[in-house]
Amino acid sequence: MQINLLHRPAQALAQVWLEPNESIVAESGAMVGMTTNVQMQTQSGGLMKGLKRMFGGESFFRNTFTAHNGNGELLLAHALSGDMSVLEMTQHGYFLQSSAFIASSPTVNIETKVGGFRGFFSGAGVFVLKAVSQGPGQVLVGGFGGIQELMCDGNIVIDTGHLVAWDATLTYTVGKSGAGWIASYLSGEGLVCHFKGQGRIWIQTRNPVEYGRSVGSQLPPRG
Amino acid sequence: MQYEVRQKPDFGIVAVRFDAPGEQLLVESSAMVARDTAMEMKTQMTGGILGAAKRKLLGGESIFQNTFTATAAGQTLWIAPGPEGDVQELICDGVTPVFMQSGAFLACAPTVQLDTKWGGAKGFFSGAGLFLLRAMGTGPLFFSCYGGIHPVDVGPNGYIVDTSHIVGWTGGLEYQVRKVGGLKSLFLSGEGLVCEFRGQGRVWVSTRNPSSLAAFLQPFRPVKNNG
Numbered sequence: 321m322q323i324n325l326l327h328r329p330a331q332a333l334a335q336v337w338l339e340p341n342e343s344i345v346a347e348s349g350a351m352v353g354m355t356t357n358v359q360m361q362t363q364s365g366g367l368m369k370g371l372k373r374m375f376g377g378e379s380f381f382r383n384t385f386t387a388h389n390g391n392g393e394l395l396l397a398h399a400l401s402g403d404m405s406v407l408e409m410t411q412h413g414y415f416l417q418s419s420a421f422i423a424s425s426p427t428v429n430i431e432t433k434v435g436g437f438r439g440f441f442s443g444a445g446v447f448v449l450k451a452v453s454q455g456p457g458q459v460l461v462g463g464f465g466g467i468q469e470l471m472c473d474g475n476i477v478i479d480t481g482h483l484v485a486w487d488a489t490l491t492y493t494v495g496k497s498g499a500g501w502i503a504s505y506l507s508g509e510g511l512v513c514h515f516k517g518q519g520r521i522w523i524q525t526r527n528p529v530e531y532g533r534s535v536g537s538q539l540p541p542r543g
Numbered sequence: 544m545q546y547e548v549r550q551k552p553d554f555g556i557v558a559v560r561f562d563a564p565g566e567q568l569l570v571e572s573s574a575m576v577a578r579d580t581a582m583e584m585k586t587q588m589t590g591g592i593l594g595a596a597k598r599k600l601l602g603g604e605s606i607f608q609n610t611f612t613a614t615a616a617g618q619t620l621w622i623a624p625g626p627e628g629d630v631q632e633l634i635c636d637g638v639t640p641v642f643m644q645s646g647a648f649l650a651c652a653p654t655v656q657l658d659t660k661w662g663g664a665k666g667f668f669s670g671a672g673l674f675l676l677r678a679m680g681t682g683p684l685f686f687s688c689y690g691g692i693h694p695v696d697v698g699p700n701g702y703i704v705d706t707s708h709i710v711g712w713t714g715g716l717e718y719q720v721r722k723v724g725g726l727k728s729l730f731l732s733g734e735g736l737v738c739e740f741r742g743q744g745r746v747w748v749s750t751r752n753p754s755s756l757a758a759f760l761q762p763f764r765p766v767k768n769n770g
Contacts, residue, residue, distance in 0.1 A: 326691075326750075327629075327691035330552075330627075331552050331628065331629065331690050331751060332750070333691060333750040352705055352708045353695060353702060353704040353705065353746075354703050356701040356702065358703075395748065397690075399751070400755075400759060401627070401751060532759065532763035535760055536765070537765060539763075539765070541764060541765045541766060542761070543766065
């Protein structure tokens, strides 16, 4: 499997080359186009897994695309404007902010995890995905805006709305940004993620929830 | 006439420089960004009232289009589409027509004829709109979309495109709307319907689609207060 990223950064499109009988698992709705020998199968992976995923902010279902009778091409894209990155699987794997997931090799196991925070204030960050695999594999992630790679050397604090993915070598806790709840709320920084350890973190240069609020409030009311 | 599409793919804009007086470009209504003051602008209903009404009602284009005519050599014209995204340029060869999704047209030489074509009932199910714009003639043609434009050369084996990502395609391609996967996939995959293109030609796909953006924004709309 080879993934080429085209039209970067704002309109990124992933061109996936599949070898004969090779598959890729993609988020529902991500397919833009494909050669006719690529076949799609929809699966929830069981009711509980599907439900858990839905609570994780993703779709209940995922699609598996497989090339039959020769090589196949598949085009994948994210819903919002922004860049994509291909993460090569490591021994420790990755944590992903749930809406960043676009696709992964079938060898990669994607689990929905509770992000370690129980609260009502959150726009994001209650659920995260963990990508792990025994062998080599790839995960395709998408961001809103550009994607910036940061190194965590010791510790760093990141707004949850800007998170895309991070190395699973890092430990993290989700919490308030300021000293107290009121100060945190008033600062407009909302929830932040405190990272500890050594590893890479990918952030998106725009926060989708902030964007939604700024544009959505200009729209006529629903219902 | 010389032209260049700049700021691709994020915010495409066409810079046109006319070589001689009398040279013309037909531009979609409201797409002009800047022009020489001495340039002539004429607003018209291309194809007459009926043709224009048909295009508006059926093809999703504006009733009016503007024709810009150079009055001297070296005059410049800048044109850009509404949504953020790419602009594609193409030289029509007089032999192969180009079909566009309604709303994709940006500009063309006056020697290119635009017509609205019945896309067939399959257009209705595909979400691609019932009608298509057909461009035929010789000279440059510009079209645009929300997102980047990615060209796909279709060979005898065909190519499948999500219906909400089609911008346009060249004549010589046949297409069929169908579902992907089994019946379960039709309702649950989130992929809806696809177009399967067959034949020899090129399809332009958009890397984003406005309906996904709208669906993302929907929950952020204020809730109506009935009290």
